[in-house]
Amino acid sequence: MNDYTEAEVQRALAEDLGVAEQGITVVRADTGLVLGGEVESPHRRDEIVRLVHERFPGVAFAVDIGVTRAGAPTEAEELA
Incomplete structure (x- = not known):
């Protein structure tokens, strides 16, 4: 792992067409x-x-990525 590894991982996540994250x-x-x-x-x-x-x-990493539970609303929103 070198000084640029974080940026390289970030770029790979953003530029990969299957992930684009x-x-x-x-x-x-x-x-x-x-x-x-x-x-x-x-x-x-x-x-x-x-x-x-x-x-x-060759890079060790830990994953602290949560999953956001986004579902359809169960009731109508009241607008004032």
Whole structure:
């Protein structure tokens, strides 16, 4: 891992056509990198992890990516 690894991971996440993710943070930690943020599904998180593993096989990283549960509203919103 070099001084530019965070930026390289960030760029790979944004530029990969299958992922195209700009909302994930990449932070250097003592043990490697930490991927953080929120995505809309476990599948999306898995795709991000897969991409980082494939493109950066020698880099250790932890995943702190949550899944945002966005569902359809269950009741009408009252507008005043």
